[in-house]
Amino acid sequence: MHKRAPAWLGKWLVSGPPLLYLVVFFAVPSLIMVLASFRTPGEFGGLAPLVDESGAVDLTLDSYTRLLSEPLYAEIFVKSFWYALVTTVVCLVLAYPLATLIAKSERRHRDLLLLLVILPFWSNFLIRVYAWMIILGPNAALARAVNGVLALFGHEPVPLLFSAFAVLVCLVYVHLPFMVLPLYANLEKHDQSLLDAAQDLGASAWQRFWRITFPLSLPGVYAGSALVFIPAFGIFAIPDILGGPDDSLIGNVIKQQFLETRDWPFGSVLSLVLTVLALALAGLAAWIGQRGVGRLASGDA
Amino acid sequence: MALLEIQDVTRRFGDFTAVDKVSLSIRAGEFFTLLGPSGCGKTTLLRMIAGFDVPDGGAILLDGEDLAQRPPEGRPVRTVFQSYALFPHMTVQGNIAFPLKMARTPAADIPAKVEEALADVRLTGFGKRFPHELSGGQRQRVAIARALVTHPTVLLLDEPLAALDAKLREEMQIELINLQKEVGITFIYVTHDQTEALALSHRIAVMNKGRVEQIDEPDRLYGLPRTRFVAEFIGTCNLLTGPVTGSADGVVTVDVPDLGPVRVSAQGAQATRPEGAVAVRPEKVRLHAPGSAPARDNHFTGAVTGFLYQGDVTVYMVRSERGHTLEALLANSGSGLAKFFEVGDAVELSWPADAGHFIDG
Known part of the structure; x- marks a missing residue:
């Protein structure tokens, strides 16, 4: 006779490994960062000893007061927020029609279209970013065309590369699939009979979209927005490679603190604030979204 | 003059003729049923009346006006779908208010009309619920209330009771008869269930292979079938x-x-x-x-x-x-x-x- 394994065993076998992974590679490092943020930077980078020669425990709020007393960092956070927000909105505007198109296309074409969406992942991220250096470079066709048109209006030529424009274009390009995929997954499940019913009840094409399709797609919109906004908020490679001197984002500053200035405690503070802000914004968006759905639902909108 | 005239309507899908030169005239206030086995063309005909499908030949006239140029949203015709198609993100009130909003009803008038429609289908007090919080029969009634709230000229019902169990179906049949008497709107009902058709309808058109076999009152259809198909299909x-x-x-x-x-x-x-x-x-x-x-x-x-x-x-x-x-x-x-x-x-x-x-x- 077989003895049934207790239910808790199965539960732990399934959820144990990922839980362990998250504890070791997320929770523990986060705690180390929290601790590091209260310590003093070492003379040659890294961290000063936790217990100094006099035997006192060396914990300090210096890094936090520095963040609050130097407005430069708040400004960079705000700038990073705007870059991430613009990226998210542009991705959403571009991805929505694309995801709709894929969801409405014939089943046998969908796999191919989805493959095309994820095709860029087949080449290395940095290579794709460097490719934009060529596309946006001063001697490339795009820059020549733009500046040619500008010259017609008597305008000075503008550089496309090493600009906020280049950073945003590449941010959108890199993150677009993360918006398309969750939107597609949502739109693909929509029930055509709801749209037929709406049309039957007198709704125009725009009303069918705005009152039925869009509200029902909000879970996909949130998922995609979170997947785009959070990494875009902390990105450093793209501004490093394609941005000008004014396009340093918070990710670049954090990288700088760890690798160049070697001020680990201050880098930790910035990192923690970034994490908390990203989580708070995601939570806020979800909350606003819930209220929005409720309003559309009760028919007050 | 009939309210709805269907004249020589034909619809083909490739080589398959779904509806083959069908002519019907349906009178105002009538409970008219399209009855036939699956694939007989009854649902295609219904979709053409609603405007979701376009005839390849023939004309559909409502009150003497050819509907060919009118999209579904522009027809004074409402459909109760087999799946009910209630909007899951809206409450019962939101669902019923939807067609009123689309018709640009003044916002102040909407709550009263919604309440009236809820009362018509005996669902007073259910307005704040979401569709997933209702039973099958209740969802069915919301779908009917939503379709009737703007007082359409014609109500189309596509196998509306098919998803309900036998007992509930019988209850809903009686309710449908009473509701139709009350509101006086012309009902066009599609079903493959002959007992349902006999119980509900003033007149029935029996369809087979895209054609109408016989149009008659239920007792004549049962007592005096004109074709072998009708004789065998009814009872x-x-x-x-x-x-x-x-x-x-x-x-x-x-x-x-x-x-x-x-x-x-x-x-x-x-x-x-x-x-x-x-x-x-x-x-x-x-x-x-x-x-x-x-x-x-x-x-x-x-x-x-x-x-x-x-x-x-x-x-x-x-x-x-x-x-x-x-x-x-x-x-x-x-x-x-x-x-x-x-x-x-x-x-x-x-x-x-x-x-x-x-x-x-």
Whole structure:
């Protein structure tokens, strides 16, 4: 006779490994960062000893007061927020029609279209970013065309590369699939009979979209927005490679603190604030979204 | 002048003709049913009336106006979908208010109209619920309220009760009849369920293979089917076919192989073809113990090969001497336990000529 394994065993076998992974590679490092943020930077980078020669425990709020007393960092956070927000909105505007198109296309074409969406992942991220250096470079066709048109209006030529424009274009390009995929997954499940019913009840094409399709797609919109906004908020490679001197984002500053200035405690503070802000914004968006759905639902909108 | 005129409407999908030159006229205030097996074209016809599909030929006129140029959202026609198609992100109120908003009803008037529609379908107090918080029957009623709230000229119902269990279906049938009387709106109802069609409708169009076989009131459709298809599709029927051997004094004789000559009142029908059929409903066939049958126009002997006891009635399968199987229905209306015949019992069958119905061809 077989003895049934207790239910808790199965539960732990399934959820144990990922839980362990998250504890070791997320929770523990986060705690180390929290601790590091209260310590003093070492003379040659890294961290000063936790217990100094006099035997006192060396914990300090210096890094936090520095963040609050130097407005430069708040400004960079705000700038990073705007870059991430613009990226998210542009991705959403571009991805929505694309995801709709894929969801409405014939089943046998969908796999191919989805493959095309994820095709860029087949080449290395940095290579794709460097490719934009060529596309946006001063001697490339795009820059020549733009500046040619500008010259017609008597305008000075503008550089496309090493600009906020280049950073945003590449941010959108890199993150677009993360918006398309969750939107597609949502739109693909929509029930055509709801749209037929709406049309039957007198709704125009725009009303069918705005009152039925869009509200029902909000879970996909949130998922995609979170997947785009959070990494875009902390990105450093793209501004490093394609941005000008004014396009340093918070990710670049954090990288700088760890690798160049070697001020680990201050880098930790910035990192923690970034994490908390990203989580708070995601939570806020979800909350606003819930209220929005409720309003559309009760028919007050 | 009929409210809705369907004139020679045809719809093809590739080589398949779903609707084949169908003409119907439906009167204002009528409860009209399109009845037929799946694939007979009834749903395609309904979708063309709603505007979701466009005829390849013919015209659909509502109040004399050709609807061809009107999209679904511009027709004074509402549909109750088989799946109900309630908007899951809206409350019951939101769902019912939807068509009012689309019609640009002043916001101040909406709550009262929603309440009225809820009362019509006996769902007062359910306005704040979401569709997933309702039972199947309640969802059905919300779908009807939503379709009726703007007082359309015609309400289309596409197998609306198919998803409900038998008991609830019967309740909803009675409610639908009452509702239709109350609101006075023309209902066009699509179903494959003949008992439902008979119970609900003022008139029924029986469809088969894209064509209309017969349009009639329920009792005429059941009593006087014009084609073999209608006779067999509506209720159960002994369909006795064979060459027509005589026609005199309003009585037609059909020589049924494996049974013998069957005499039937023509009742206005003419025997114009060499072949004909006699339709006799099982409840009109009398079953007797041997030797006790009265002299009737049709009289056969046979043996019981099986029976289905259904409580109120028992259906007997009887094989005639020459091998034709007939169905006879006996009401269990006597006192005590009803059991008249066993399998293998010899019996006699009889029915008068006017109990049957002659089908030409």
